[in-house]
Amino acid sequence: MCEENKTVFDEFQFIHDLYKDNKKANQVVFNEQGKNATYSARLSEKFWGEVHLRFPMIGFVGATVK
Secondary structure: OOOOOHHHHHHHHHHHHHHHHOHHHHHHHHHHHHHHHHHHHOOOHHHHHHHHHHOOOHHHOOOOOO
16 A cells, blocks of 8 residues: 555655654644645555554644644
């Protein structure tokens, strides 16, 4: 399933890495792009596990950093 969504995840990788380094500065773009990644990831629990390994911060999509 990761191969089927490779483009989505490759695009999300860049902002994910930026978000890890500076959450406040990258929060808006992270949340916007993360919606696509989380939608794709919720297709199955096994797939979600694989996505979470690649993007440990994905659980923060939609969160507000203060």
